[in-house]
Structure formats: C-alpha cells, structure tokens
Amino acid sequence: MQLLCISNGHGEDVIAVRILQELNASPDAPELAALPLVGEGAAYRQLDIPIVGPVQTMPSGGFIYMEGRHLLRDVQSGLLKLTWAQLKAVRRWAKRGGVILAVGDIVPLLFAWLSGAPYVFVGTAKSEYYLRDEAGWLPNRKRREGWAGSVYLPWERWLMSRKRCNAVFPRDKLTTEILQKWSIPALDLGNPMMDGIEPEQPEPIFYEPDAEQKEMQRPLIVALLPGSRMPEAYQNWQKIALAANGLLDAYKQRSVVFLGAIAPALSLDPLQETLIGYGWLQQPLEAIDVNLKLNDPSAIAFTQKNGILILTQDDYTLCLLKADCSIAMAGTATEQFVGLGKPAIAIPGMGPQYTPAFAEAQTRLLGPSLILVEQPDRVAQVLQQLLRDPDRLQLIADNGRRRMGQSGAARRIADCLMERFEK
Template sequence: MRLLCLSNGHGEDRIAGTILAALQREQPPPTLRALPLVGTGHTYRQMGVPLVGPARNLPSGGFLQTGLAQDVRAGLWGLVGQQRRAVREWAQTAPRGLVLAVGDVWPLWLAWQSGRSFIFVATAKSEYHLRDEKGRLPKTHGLEGWAGSVFYPWERWLMGRSVATFPRDELTTIWLKRWRLPVTWVGNPMMDALEAPGQLHIPGFSEAMVIVLMPGSRAPEAYRNWELILKALPGVIESLSAPQILFLAAIAPGLDRTQIEATLQKYRWPTFPGVGFGYDQVGLVVTQAHFNDCLHLAHAGIALAGTATEQLVGLGKPVVSFPGGGPQYTRHFARYQQRLLGPSMRLVDKPEAVGLVLQEILTDPDELNFIARNGRQRLGTAGASVTIARLIGQYLGR
C-alpha cells in the first residue's frame, strides 16, 4: 500500500499533513511519501514522511501571478522538470499506488501525469468567489465566471479522472455536481488539527481583548507584512475600548524570530517581563509554537495570510486586513479572499484604518454572532481528514 502526497504551499502542506497523520494511525499504515511543490516541506519532515524529490523555496512562494519572472530566473522550469520526473519515478515503484493531490491545478495535473489513480483535495478554489447562497456576486471583470464555475473546463476534466475529489465547501460541491463529477462533501480538512492545547498562558492579562496577528508564512514577504501590521497597532490601541489589550503574534516556524523581534524594537516596543513586549495594560507575545492556542484565544485577528486567515474565520472570528506588497498578499488577492470569506473579513485600504473597524465589530454583539455563523458555514466542520483517510485506506486495501 503506497501513497504519494503532492501539495503546493505551506497551508496545503498542513492540510495534507492532517490527512497523512490519520493514515499513519491506520493498521497497518500505508507507505507514505510526499513531494512539496512549493517550499521545503517542513510539515512532512516533522511527521517523518520521506520526500521523493527536490524541495526548494522560490522567490514568489508559489504565487506565479506576481512572481513568475523572479521564479524563472531562480530556476523554476528546471524545478518543474525535476518534480515531474520524481512523480513518474515514484509511480514506477508503485504500480498499484495512489496519489493524493492537495491544492490547485498544478498538483492535480501532476497526479494525473503519474499514470496512477489519484484523489484531489481542492483547497484553492471555491464557488464563493463567484456566488453565495443568494446568487451571483457582482463581476470584478468582464470575463469572470465565463466557464460557468470557478473551476475552468480543463480543471473539471482532470477532476473527472480522479477516484474522488473533495471540494472545500458544500456550495462548491453542489455546483460541481452539475457536470457529474466525482465530488463529495465531507467537511473541510483545513479545520482539522486545530484543537487548543491550552499551553499559552500570559500572566496579568486575563481580562484582555485578544487580537491575533498573522503576517503569513512566506519569507521575505512575511517580514514586510509584519512591519505593516505593526503600523496598524497604535490605531488599534487608541480605538479599542478595552481595559487590557493583548496581541498574539502567530509567527510561522520557518520565519526568523530574531528578525520579527528586531522590527518590534524598530517600532519602539519595549520589552515586558513575563510577556515579551508591551507596556502598562498592553502586551505583545511572539510565538512560533502555539498557533492553535492563538486562534482560540483571539477575539479577532489582523491578518495578511492565506490558510491561517481562513482557519481563524472558520472558528467564528472576525478578521481585518489590508493589501500588502506581495507577491502573495496583494490588493487582488485580498479582494479575492474577502469574496471567499464574506462578512467575516473586513478589508481596509491602509493599516491605520484597522483600529476603528475592529472597535466597530467587537462592540456589536449581533454582528459578532452573524460573523460566527458565516465563518462556520463557509469553512465547514472538522473531521474531514479522518473521513478522507478512511476512504484512501479502503481504496489502497482493495
């Protein structure tokens, strides 16, 4: 029983990791291999899943719309060729193997190219980008939605050749069934493995309004996003009518904590014994090890991130964001994400506008209840990873 997992991004690696973790608990567990198409595969290395091919960071972090030229200069086409060869070489060793593709059309296409049966977990696209339960959203450009779906005809053609495809929400699943594709709604694996261990305790801030700060996971963009987030905090501190404010900086493990803290010093954040940084009734904690606790403790978030933002919204929390400099978190991406998340995400033009919007949301109980319901509806419930792993196990056991 052999399985190869393909994923194209830090968030996608984490989602794939929840499925592989469930498979590792099977008896006997299948022989797992992984090929991270973007980045170095930190999640897989932590899990002890061997990699079958090259794993490299490229300048765009996988966002070719804005970073293609940089990636080409850094050796993109050579890497693509190496990845394709690695998939085919694995396939030769696994005549009855299965490929799990997590992400968008790139891992989907590679899975089909393997010549082996494959399952697709479609994390990147949702019909919420084009429509909601009430109907079609206003177009952002003339060609938007020309294919009748957020998925283009060639993507649907590839899905039709999968053993099974798992869309990220129920709305998308229902829509794709118009083409009689092998789509099934089992929940969203993005919402799995988010249980709070309860290990993050900040003395003296039990009454605080907690705001999680998420600058993204891809360097060097995340460092620039972090500086933009810090520009928003004076306005937040001034606007929030709370006796205490606690900021939780949820920093990805692959980022350099020294650089994050150096930027705090640049913006004159004093050290705060027992907390990290802050003064009086304002604290700021930098952590790279308590992501789940940060999400659960937060009342709201300021985020320039992809998957992490969506997970916070899925837990029923509001998010305020603004465009960064890219290559991922551009104005276009932020608007795209806002359509995906709906009223759970507020988009402002500049960091200095965040504070007033947060105050407006956090003092409106009806709006908070509406945001909580919206987030859970759009992101779905936990438990999908175990269901998908069980279906994979059944297929491999044939």
C-alpha cells in the first residue's frame, strides 16, 4: 500500500508523523510520502519521509485566518501559485493508486477529496467543545457560531461523508458523537497530541488528605509556556516573566521553581535579557539545588529571592510532567498540559497566534482547566485561590483528561487505518 499524508501546520505535521511512525512499525508497512501545505515539513524530513510537492514558508506562519492582513501578505508571497502547484502534485500522486491521510482542517480534507483517492481524516483543528459541553450549548459562544448544528460546517461534513472517506478521527469523544449523527464514519480513538506524555502519578499531590501541609514543604513548580513562533514568543515572555515575579511576591514563605519550556527554534538571548531586567541572576546549573532530573545539559538557571527559574530547550515533556500548574501563552503546549489534568493560566498576547480572540476560544475548548486573566499581575491571586480549592482542582483534573484523551491514539489510528485499507 502507498500512503500520502497531507497536513497544514507545524503542529499537524508533528501529529501526522506520530501516526506515520506507527504505520512504519506495522508488519506490512505502507510506502509513505508527505506533503506539508504550510511550512517546509521539518518533522517529515527528520523521519526521512519523501515530500512529493513544492513547499514554502509563508509570512503568516500558517495563521492567515487570524487577520486579513496576514492573508494578503501570504498571497503577495505566492500563496495561490503554491496552493495550485501542491494540488496538482497531489492529483499526480493519486493516479498511482494510493490512499491519503489528511491531518488538520478543511484544507487537507479538501485536497484529499479532490485527489480522487480513498482517504481518512484526522481532525485536529475543531472540537464541539468550542460550542458546547456535555451539558449543552455554551452561553458565551458567539451568536453566529453553532448555526449549522455542529462546529463542523455542512460542506466539511459533506467531505467527511463521501464514500471515498473511509474514516474520520475527531479529537475527542463529544465531537465524534455529534459527527456520527450525520452518518459520518467517525471513530473515537483519542487525540495523538497526548502521545508520549505519560503522567508520573495518577493524581496530583493537591488531592491527598494532608495536602496543605505537604504543599508548604515542597516547592511550587510552574511551567512557563511562551509559544514557539518568533517574534511573538519573545513578546509573550515579557508578560510571563512579569507574572512569575508576582508569584514570588505572593509566595514569600515558599520556594517556587519555574520551568521555561522553550522551543528549540527560539534564541534564548532575548529571554535571558528579559529575566535579567526583572532582577533574575544567572547561576551555574550544577549549583541549583532542585531535584528535577533534567536531561538538558545546556539548560540555563536563574535565581531571585525564593525562586529558581530554568530555561530548557530539550526537556519539554519533563516540564509538563513536573509542573503543578502553568502560565501559558501557547496553542498545543497549553492543550497538552491541560490534558495531564493540570490547571493552566493564560494571558492574551499580541498575536498573530495568541490573540485575545484565540485565548477566549481556547478557554471554551479546554473549559475550567484554562483560566484566562487580562493582565500578568492577576496570575498570583488567581493561582492562590485555585490551590486552596481541592474540589475545583479535582474538577480540572477530570475535565482535562476527558477533553484531551489518553496517550496511544496514534497507534490506535494506525491500526484502524491499516485494517480499513487492507480490506
């Protein structure tokens, strides 16, 4: 079997590669190829998967839907010409008789349908949680949203209900149940976004009977998630650093450890400059007395008052697992953190991704697990109230795991895909 994977974004590429890795491990592994519609497909290249069409990084970084000016810049940079060339490449490939795995939103789904080949769709961009939860429609959704009866619009559902669409893998159980009402072959196999992130303990320490006493005897660990795109992440870091300093003032009688999970593509220099400007002093990592079992020898440590702050570009998963809560201005990272059953506090940024509109939509997607504050100086007060409320923390834990699902989805999707296409 030959399989072409079409995806449209860095996060979608990563999810796609997880599924392709599982397919590669199958006894009858298909011949794999890929076409990233956004960016240059670094995730595919690392796995040595051939790319069958033209690729190009656009000024918007894939966030053209955020503002019209980003779309205009992309068009001026050759977006329409690139899209047409990519579509022709997909149609040429489909004539070989293979199948297509579309990962992302309507764009790769439309490409899959236009190819003429059989296809499956992994829907990463949309969830019914944007519009409703298990109790019904959300009162704070926009008036124009939900008119079609689903977060997926009629033309998207039409593409998913075609005979050549062998399966649809939504990101959560609620979305699966809604799509099944339209006779769409939707299956709830989990969200590959959570693959490889296994919690060390089933319940956070907050919920033990002597939780308050134990809490004061150990450091409070906070993950800092500024996002992965330049220069937006540097702007986000300014707000995050201000919020971190506020936490030091709020927890003067307790140690606070901040774990900055920084994307490898970012330079640490602007982040360090910001920290030094806020009074942090750089220290040798080996001089820091914190038992975190870091794997990153190039991590950078800072201290101030009762706080320790570590910047790492190679211990992302460890940061998520060790932290009790996070200050988050990111997309995928925030969702993964919440999926571990932990609370995240978000501050709207300047964009192009983490705008006030994006942050508000993300609070609907993640429900009570994500708490939105308007200004960095509000983070400390919100966190103090949160950690004093074990019932709310239990609600957050259950909610996050339900909305994001269990690890292992890529393996389940790959097995299903092989079974369906082998038939």
